[in-house]
Structures are given as structure tokens and as C-alpha cells.
Amino acid sequence: MEEVDHLAHERRTANFDVDAMKVVWAGSRRAFEIADRVGRLVASDPEFRKDNRTSLGRKDLFTNTLRKAAHAWKRINELSLTEEEASMFRFFVDEPAYVDLHWGMFIPAIKGQGTDEQQKKWLSMAYKMQIIGCYAQTELGHGSNVQGLETTSTYDPKSDEFVIHSPTLTSSKWWPGGLGKVSTHAVVYARLITDGKDYGVHGFIVQLRSLDDHSPLPGITIGDIGTKFGNGAYNTMDNGVLRFDHVRIPRDQMLMRLSQVTREGKCIQSDVPRQLVYGTMVFVRQAIVSDASKALSKAVCIAARYSAIRRQFGSQDGGPEIQVLDYKTQQNRLFPLLASAYAFRFVGEWLKWLYRDVTQRLQAGDFATLPEVHACTAGLKSLTTSVTADGIEECRKLCGGHGYLCSSGLPELFAVYVPACTYEGDNIVLLLQVARFLMKTVSQLGSGKKPTGTAAYIGKAEYLLQCRCNVQRAEDWLNPSVILEAFEARALRLAVNCAENISKASNAEEGFTDLSADLLEAAVAHCELIIVSKFIAKVQQEMEGHGVKEQLQALCNIYALSLLHNHLGDFLATSSINSKQAALANEQLRSLYSQVRPNVVALVDAFNYTDHYLSSVLGRYDGNVYPKLYEEAWKDPLNESVIPDGYHEYIRPLLRQQLRVSRL
Amino acid sequence: MEEVDHLAHERRTANFDVDAMKVVWAGSRRAFEIADRVGRLVASDPEFRKDNRTSLGRKDLFTNTLRKAAHAWKRINELSLTEEEASMFRFFVDEPAYVDLHWGMFIPAIKGQGTDEQQKKWLSMAYKMQIIGCYAQTELGHGSNVQGLETTSTYDPKSDEFVIHSPTLTSSKWWPGGLGKVSTHAVVYARLITDGKDYGVHGFIVQLRSLDDHSPLPGITIGDIGTKFGNGAYNTMDNGVLRFDHVRIPRDQMLMRLSQVTREGKCIQSDVPRQLVYGTMVFVRQAIVSDASKALSKAVCIAARYSAIRRQFGSQDGGPEIQVLDYKTQQNRLFPLLASAYAFRFVGEWLKWLYRDVTQRLQAGDFATLPEVHACTAGLKSLTTSVTADGIEECRKLCGGHGYLCSSGLPELFAVYVPACTYEGDNIVLLLQVARFLMKTVSQLGSGKKPTGTAAYIGKAEYLLQCRCNVQRAEDWLNPSVILEAFEARALRLAVNCAENISKASNAEEGFTDLSADLLEAAVAHCELIIVSKFIAKVQQEMEGHGVKEQLQALCNIYALSLLHNHLGDFLATSSINSKQAALANEQLRSLYSQVRPNVVALVDAFNYTDHYLSSVLGRYDGNVYPKLYEEAWKDPLNESVIPDGYHEYIRPLLRQQLRVSRL
Numbered sequence A, B: 001m002e003e004v005d006h007l008a009h010e011r012r013t014a015n016f017d018v019d020a021m022k023v024v025w026a027g028s029r030r031a032f033e034i035a036d037r038v039g040r041l042v043a044s045d046p047e048f049r050k051d052n053r054t055s056l057g058r059k060d061l062f063t064n065t066l067r068k069a070a071h072a073w074k075r076i077n078e079l080s081l082t083e084e085e086a087s088m089f090r091f092f093v094d095e096p097a098y099v100d101l102h103w104g105m106f107i108p109a110i111k112g113q114g115t116d117e118q119q120k121k122w123l124s125m126a127y128k129m130q131i132i133g134c135y136a137q138t139e140l141g142h143g144s145n146v147q148g149l150e151t152t153s154t155y156d157p158k159s160d161e162f163v164i165h166s167p168t169l170t171s172s173k174w175w176p177g178g179l180g181k182v183s184t185h186a187v188v189y190a191r192l193i194t195d196g197k198d199y200g201v202h203g204f205i206v207q208l209r210s211l212d213d214h215s216p217l218p219g220i221t222i223g224d225i226g227t228k229f230g231n232g233a234y235n236t237m238d239n240g241v242l243r244f245d246h247v248r249i250p251r252d253q254m255l256m257r258l259s260q261v262t263r264e265g266k267c268i269q270s271d272v273p274r275q276l277v278y279g280t281m282v283f284v285r286q287a288i289v290s291d292a293s294k295a296l297s298k299a300v301c302i303a304a305r306y307s308a309i310r311r312q313f314g315s316q317d318g319g320p321e322i323q324v325l326d327y328k329t330q331q332n333r334l335f336p337l338l339a340s341a342y343a344f345r346f347v348g349e350w351l352k353w354l355y356r357d358v359t360q361r362l363q364a365g366d367f368a369t370l371p372e373v374h375a376c377t378a379g380l381k382s383l384t385t386s387v388t389a390d391g392i393e394e395c396r397k398l399c400g401g402h403g404y405l406c407s408s409g410l411p412e413l414f415a416v417y418v419p420a421c422t423y424e425g426d427n428i429v430l431l432l433q434v435a436r437f438l439m440k441t442v443s444q445l446g447s448g449k450k451p452t453g454t455a456a457y458i459g460k461a462e463y464l465l466q467c468r469c470n471v472q473r474a475e476d477w478l479n480p481s482v483i484l485e486a487f488e489a490r491a492l493r494l495a496v497n498c499a500e501n502i503s504k505a506s507n508a509e510e511g512f513t514d515l516s517a518d519l520l521e522a523a524v525a526h527c528e529l530i531i532v533s534k535f536i537a538k539v540q541q542e543m544e545g546h547g548v549k550e551q552l553q554a555l556c557n558i559y560a561l562s563l564l565h566n567h568l569g570d571f572l573a574t575s576s577i578n579s580k581q582a583a584l585a586n587e588q589l590r591s592l593y594s595q596v597r598p599n600v601v602a603l604v605d606a607f608n609y610t611d612h613y614l615s616s617v618l619g620r621y622d623g624n625v626y627p628k629l630y631e632e633a634w635k636d637p638l639n640e641s642v643i644p645d646g647y648h649e650y651i652r653p654l655l656r657q658q659l660r661v662s663r664l
Ligand SMILES: Cc1cc2nc3c(=O)[nH]c(=O)nc-3n(C[C@H](O)[C@H](O)[C@H](O)COP(=O)(O)OP(=O)(O)OC[C@H]3O[C@@H](n4cnc5c(N)ncnc54)[C@H](O)[C@@H]3O)c2cc1C
Pocket: A101, A135, A136, A137, A138, A141, A142, A143, A144, A145, A174, A175, A176, A177, A234, A239, A419, A422, A423, A424, A425, A426, A428, A429, A432, B310, B312, B313, B324, B327, B329, B330, B397, B398, B399, B400, B401, B402, B404
């Protein structure tokens, strides 16, 4: 078989060491090697093929996913993979499934909220998948407002049991992944009621289905909530609905690390600090940011490779047309997304460090940094997922008409990704939390309390309120401290403006509410500053490999200057820069695009994604787009027959003016 | 049956005449009555149900659409609908189908490019649907660059025939709707070659399938190109692939209104001015803008009603929580989209007038306004479709988790809408054409040539380059001439800046290319100015109905001021306004939101959409969301059995640690 590489030329023009960049992207040589090996393992196993996903009906799609999950578990055991490798393996299988919730929510919830005894009992079964668990928090009527959940768990001292009940229609659990058809158990969040008093929402381990025959236990109504966005996408997942009719569970199935209910029905707090649960939250958000960089880089990889293959217009004397990647408008849409993918990767890596740091502090009883860490992780979750969702769709548009075909991989990538903007905290609700933190920090400035970590710049308020950007030539924008100061000034001034306007309101809470649209912008500015500063810090580290640092420097500058352009209103309105300097930033951005252009295909090769993982005809490594698009088309079920079903009933009579329409 | 209206309270707070607004939205009382009647006709016919669309596999989905198309044709004939009513009928059936291309592209192409004789012959069959046609322009390798199409049509004087041929893989026709499985005929665009010379791309009527048994004619390979974005969406359409192997057609099937090939094979131009074809283009774009307002208003209607039902947080003393519609962030995301829907409706209406005006001019041989009209319609197509696509997704996010369910209607609305950004001209390519027009207009300013129509403001360059906005209080922003001048100054100054920067380049073409990202922004500013000015003009007309004008005035101001905020960088960088004035605009915007809030549900009721057309549990007229969401869930195929298929093979063995995975 003849092997062609239609992108060979693009790969030759790169002036940096791609293999070294792969290691930087992965985080370390070891991380690279694991990802590389596990990625190939999955890609080469025909059981994991996913190209047929969009043509399967819901039931076949779902059974197919059950098969893959079982096969993955079998392989993970046969290969004796470590926990890290196993989770990488599931990641490359790349299909939402009940196992995500089992490993990602059920187990961590028990770890975080269960007593040692509870952990020992339940986790040993869960680790072996002798039970399968899900995370049942959201209800039909309440998602964002967890404190408003309506499911009740009433202690019955007579039998030493809790009675779990769904008192209203809106109290039906709704959305939990893995619930609808698979899970045998769930961590159910419900209002703890004992001795006639409501103690608010707590977690309970509830068995849902018989371990003998999988039928729902008495009093439990359970099902799937229906089709979701996209063809495959999240339709491989059994997001479920669940109702309880006075279901009894033993008292020791309440997760009792923080609060306990005694045999007599007294609710008491344990001496474990409640703040400890925040560690889990930082971990989960760190993982979401890391997933954002993966999803965005996948989309960018497809759009970049296809833009190098696609030619349109500008043929001179019968020569080839221009690669659309050479159009400045295409670059101006694509390159900032490429830079964002790298930026999110590095801030995700930094969040891993932050998680370890926070964990140590929490264990040492130091809770001082929690508000800052909470704001930072909430904001980064919100910002990176929003940008990624929009970025995937932009990449699809960058592929013109062909991006609209499922075989491009982009429609399904979008459909499967977008809920990340909603779950684990609605992005707007999260940004409002960041804004609250900012307002509090600003209001405490007078008190001598010094902001730390990602908020440290707020401590420089006096300086940042009066400093002036002294960019005079385009190249001045390459100076990281110039960029940082502009972003700090913008973020600080927006926050201070909001605080001042709030203080003019008759009542601070009302002021906050009225100005919340402005507050979102201040929150975004704060988060973008964090990402810019972490990218700059990364680039300042030592790095191996010819040209690697130079490329990252260019991407870092593209990231910052394109943000500056997109939020020019902020920068100008706060006089953080002037309009002359804005024009110079634009000029510098254009020259950065030219510098990065010959490296673009190599910069997406550095993600080291297999064709299986990309699952895109347009993004193929070898760039052999057209023959494969053509081949792919014929696999559609509609092409099984030349004359379509329905011809005799609905087309022929129409053409012959003899319509008598009957039902399908 | 008890009828509840969970939105009754919202409807009572409206302080304007909804019925009068319905007429304004429809365009006239007559238009309202037709839409209302036809909409109900379709909604009440069970043959047109569409709630099952997302659970059908591709083949069933497609057959189902064939059935509906045939039924629609039968009803249209039975009811003797006029052409206008029939097209309204198809619109409310609301499912992409081959008939869209037959009526929307095939027939207009023959009308526009066929001789009188050709029209007589082909249109009489097409009107009766004795033949079904599609529009086969795009190829695997060329979409935007129509002049680069590779299919050839070579004249053979021996037989007086054209030989249609696909010389390369990339010359395969690819994308035409209705082609894959249904069309009997196509207008095929191919390079006309006669006497060894290539005369560029022309249109040819080609029969594709036998009228006897529907099988493809000899030399023709034809099929569907595969699954597209979304579940139902465009998968009801047989976008197709088509290859020709030396297929012969009679000479008189070349569309010969503009160019002719004689019996001897000479290619000659007719005396019909080529500009005449532009009339069709204006018509098509006018329809696209009108569709944008329909799609956006549909999404806004769903999000607005659900936001009034959805409550989250802020319950005081056990009372109801806050409607999410009352959150300022929700308003700041939703209300500008509501305003945009109205804005696009009115600019679409104006485009209808423009079409009539252009047609008259063309017939009178007056081609002077064509470049301006071309730029205006290209820009409006681009802007309104981009905003609508993004706006639908924003509306989905506004619905939180439940927006991700297909039963919300929003995922499918997005998937079916987004290709509008790509077909009929890629939006970026179109904006670059607008930019070219702007640069040309600016460069001719010195020559005394006075710009007209939507470009007339450019003639005021001298004034607009030095005028200063004199807003001093928030209310000053309610003055339409203040708004207009700010938008004119911004658009003009951006264009002039670009022109100046281009003139500094060594070569104008290179300058244009290098600055194309800036040029896009100038083009957008031009288009937004057009929409703002047409909205203002609309509001200045006389209008019947209590409070109607006031509401539209508020929406018009919301539209303009939210644009101003979103593009603040433009306005400040060009000193069209200053940052104090920007803050005042924001203040005014907030008070407009409060003014519109009690009217929002009534403002979406004014679209007069049936629940059938909306096809959204969240957007139901009666607001009875939760019971219906719950009901809907159980219809999913996965809920046909309590124990899922695959339990015995893939779940039970896993739980029992006895995995031996076999294939599905
Ligand atoms: C694919 C998917 C998987 C999921 N998996 C799980 C799971 O496994 N387990 C589970 O328990 N849940 C799960 N969920 C549910 C998810 O966590 C919730 O949907 C999410 O928390 C958002 O809550 P909501 O749907 O109530 O949104 P809402 O809060 O109803 O949001 C609606 C709108 O109101 C706005 N809004 C709400 N509150 C405020 C406020 N205070 N201020 C301003 N605006 C506000 C929001 O911004 C949004 O625009 C899943 C959801 C999805 C889509």
C-alpha cells in the first residue's frame, strides 16, 4: 500500500523540534510515554471503532457503548494497567459512559464524604466494579441551587432507617449519568430530616437495582431522560430520572464524615472541618480545564490540517490555488484558538500543582487561601469551557461546508462538549461567584488584608490605578511585563469601577445585582489575567528542544494580544492602554501570525493524537482528505439501495400526479 | 381537560397590544392572517408531527420526510393554495427536504438563466412536480470559488450534444440538496468547452434519473454524502454526490439566456445584460435574512418563556424562588437577542422593498446601484446568519441543563440552522466583498462620485471624521440621531483607517490581504449601521395599537446600545464616543431592560408561533414544562424495556467479574 503524506511539505517548514514539543504538551516524558502507548493500544483495537457512531439508533448506540465499557474493563485488567493508565485508557475510548460517573463522581463522593469505615466497605466493591454507582444530585426543578433540592431523607428511629422520598414531580432526580439504565447504586442528595427538623442537603448511598437481575428495587421508578444534542455525543450515556416512593435504607448509608445522625436521631457535626470537601472540588475543576484543552486542541488540529489541504481561489497561470490557511482572516480565527489550546494546557497543569498545594494546606488546617482558590478554579472552569465550546464551532466553520458532515468529527465534538458549560456549575453562576470574591477583596483593601495567589495583583491597586502603558513600537508588545501590567491594570480597574458603582447603590446586595453584567466582565478579566500570567510563567521555564521555547513564546503573545484585541473596549475604557497602542498590538499580532504560520501543522502534530482519537476525515494525519470523504459517504445507510425506501409510495405517485398519501 | 396557563401572570403585566404587535411582526394584516391560518393547518394535521424526529434512524427519518413532502403537496393541491400560501405551508412543515431546492433553487435558476423557450418547457413540468430538480454547483474541491469548478461540458458538433464529465475525484458534485436520492433533474454547473476553448462555468439542465423507475441514467453515479450535524436537522435531506462519465445532453439544455452555443459550436453572448442575474441573488438573500429572524425568534421565544417558568435561588421565608428571567445577567444575554430578532425582521422587510426597487431599476437598464446593493445584501446575509447561529446556542445555554435535551427543541434548531453561515456564500468571504466595496467607495470620495443608498453616509466623510458625540446624560442615548451618528462615525472611521493603512502598503492588493482581519470589522460596522438605521426608520413609521411603538422603540435602543457595548473597542478607538459616554450607554441599557422585562413574554407571543412549530417542551405556550418534560422522557426507545439490551452480555458479567466480551 502506497503511503502518502499530503502534509509533508507543511511538516518540513516547521522550525522547531516536534518531539520535544510533544513532551512539553504531555507535561513530562513519562506522561508522554504513557499517553502515547495507551493511545495506540486503544486506537489499534477494532472493538473501539467509533466511526459508525452517528448512524446507529439510540438503542444500538447504547448497547455498543456497554460493550466497549466492558471490553475496556477487561483489557485494563488483562494488561494490569495502573490507575493512571486505566483512566487514560478510558479517556482514549472517548465515549461518554456510565464508567465516567462511577470513577469520576461516585467514588470521589464516597472518598470525600464517607467515614473511614464507609470508605472501606463501599470503595472495595466499587474499585472492582462489583457495584456501579452514579451521582444523583440534580432534580427536575433544581440544578444550580443545590440547597433547594426537594428529595427528602427522613430518619425513622423505630427501624433505624432513613426513608428516601420524592414528594413532588419537580423533586424527581433528573440528569445523573449512568442512572437511567446501568447503575446499581447512587449517592443520592436529599434533605436530611430528623426529629421533625430539616438539616439541609446531605449525601446517602442508595441501592437502586437488584444485583441478581438488575430490576429496580421496590419503591424506585427509574428511566432514561431521552435524546440529547447530537447523534452519538452524550446519547451513549443513560442520563436518568429517578423517583423514590418511601424507600428505606439503613442509617449507616448516610455519608457521615462531616455530619452524623445517631441511633436516637440526633444530628451532630463531626470535628472534621467542612472545608476539606473543597479539595475534591479543586480536583474536579482541574480535570475539566484539562479536558477543555484536549477538546479545543482536537478541534484546532482538525481545522489546521484541513486548512492546509483545502485550496480555494487565487490560482495563477493554472497553478494550485491558495491554501486557505494562508488567508489572514483564516489565521485570525484559527491561531488564537491554537494559542488558547496551549494556554489552557498550561493553566491546567498549574491547577494540578494548585490542587496538591491546597490539599497540603487543608491537611495542615490552613484554610486561608480557600476563597482565592475557589474563585480561581470556578473562573477557570467557566472561562475555558466557554471558549472551548465556541472554539469548536468556529473550527467547524473554518472547514466550510465539509465541516458540517459528521465525518469531519466536528459536529459530534461540539455536541459532546457543550454541556461542560452547564454541568459542574453553570458558567454564569460561577463567574458571579468570582465577581463576589473580587468585590470582597477590593472592599478589604483598606483593612490591610493582603490578597494572595492569583489575587495578589489587587494588592498593588494604588500602583495599578495610575500606571500608564508605555508601548511605543509594535515590538514593545513582546515584553511579557508590559503585557502583564496591561492585563493587571484592566482587571483591577474594572473591579474597582464595579466596587465604586456598587457603593453608590442604596444597598450593596442590590448594587451587586443591578451591576451583575458589568461584574461578569470584571470576572472574565481576572480569569484571563490568570491564564496569561501562567502561560508567561511557563514560557519562562527552561525547556529542551530546538525552537520549542520560541514557538511557545509566539503562541503566548498571540494569546495575550488577541485577547487584548477582543476586549479592546475594556482596555481603552479603563485607559489601561491607548488607541495608538491598540493599533500597535494589532500590528504585532499580524507579524506573529506570519512567524507561526510555517509551524502550524507541526504545532498540532505535537498533540500526538491518533487518527482514531481525532475521528475526522478532515483532520487525518496524512491529509488524504478527498478520497476518504468520498469513501465515507457510501457507508451511509441511505446508500444501501439505489432507489430509496418510500419511492413507490411518495415519489413516483407525486411525479405521476397520482397522490394518495398513506401513513408511514 | 383542565387548561392551565402558567404564564398568565406574565401576559397580564404586558403593557401593549399583543394582537397589534402580531400584525407588525407579520408585516401586514393580510400576511398575519395567511401565516396564522396556514400555521394552524399544518399544526393540526397529525401527518406533520415532528416530535419523533430525533429518535428515528437515518433511513426512517428520510422516508418520513418523503411522506410529509408528498402529503404537503397533496394538501396544497386539495386546498388550492396560492403560491404564497404554499410556500408558507412548506415553511411550517419545518423540515429540510428536496422540495426546498426544487422550489428555491432549481426553478429560480431556470427562471433567471433560461431563455423564454426553455422556461416554458421546463417550468411547466417543474411547477406540477412532474420533474423534481436540484441545484448542482458545489464540488468536492470547490465551493466558495465557483470559477474553479472542474466538471466539464464539452460541445460535440457531430451530434449537437454536450458531453458532461467529471474529470477528477475533486470534480464530483458534492452537497446539492435533493440530489442524493430524489431529484430527477439538476441544473449542473460545468465549464463550457467548445472548439477547444474553455468559456468558464455555465448552467446545464441534466436529467439524472429515469422517470420510469427512478434508476440513475447511464454514466451517472449518484448517492447521499452521509450523516450531518444533529439528529434530525439536515439528515432529512439527501445532500448528494454525483459523478458524470461522459453523459450526453442535447445542446438546448444549456441555459442560454446570457450565453449561447450555436449549432456549429460558437459561443456567443446574448444581448441580455449579465447584471440581470443579480436580481435573483437579492431575492435569495432577502429570504435568508427573513429566515434568520424566524430562527432567532423561535429560539428567543423558547428561552424567554422557559426563563419565566424556571426559578432558581432566592426563596425568602419558603416563598417561591426568583424567576431566572429576573436575573440581570440572564436579561443581558437574552434581551439583545430578542431585539435582534425584531431588528432582523424589519431589515428583512426592507430587503423585500429593495428587491422590488432593484428589479425595476434593472429592467430600466439602470445598473448604478448594483455594487451598493450587492455589498448590502452580502453583508446582511453574513451578519444576520452569524448572529442567529450564535444566538440559538446562547438561548440553549440560557435554559441550563434542560436546554441540552432534544425535547427542548434548541439542539436541533441549532444543528439545522448553522449551515446558513456557509451556504449561499461563506460568511467571511461575503464580508470581504463588503470590505472591497467600502474601500472602493472611500477611494472614490475625492473623485466627486457620491455614494448612495446604504453607503450614502460615506459621502458625509468630512463631517463624520470630525464630529463629536455630545451625550451627557444616560437619556441622551435615547435620541435616534445621536445613535445613528455614533454608528456612522464608527463605520466611516474604521473604513477610512483601513483605506489609509492599505495605501501605505507597497501594493494595494497586498495591503488589502494583510489587513483583511481589520477590514472584516469595518464591514461588520457598515452592516450593523444598516440594521440600526432600518430599525430606527421602522419605529418612526406610524403604527397602530396601544404601546406597540413604545415597545419597539425600547427594543431598537436595546439593539443599538448592546451592539455599542459589544463593539466598544471600535467606538472608543475611533473616538466616536468617549468612555464616559460608554458608561452612560450601559446605564441606559439597564433601564431599558427594566422597561422591557414585564413585556418579554408578550413580545415573544407576538411571533404567533404554534407549539407544533416551536417543537419545544420548554417553550410551550402554556408554560406547563415539568410534567411534559417528564412525560416526554418515557418515550425514548431506551425506555422500551426496564432492563437494557446488553445487560446479560456486558453488565452482569462485569458485576460478577466474569467478563468474556463478544462483539455486538
Ligand atoms: C450532559 C449533562 C450531564 C449531567 N450529569 C449530571 C450528573 O451526573 N449528576 C447530577 O446530579 N447532575 C448532572 N447534570 C445536571 C447539571 O449539573 C445541571 O444541569 C447544572 O448544574 C445546571 O443547573 P440547571 O440545569 O438547574 O440550570 P439553571 O440554574 O436552571 O440555569 C438556567 C439559567 O438560569 C441562570 N441562573 C441560574 N441561577 C442564577 C443566578 N443565581 N444568577 C444568575 N443567573 C442564574 C443560568 O445562568 C442559566 O442561564 C448534568 C447535566 C448535563 C447537561
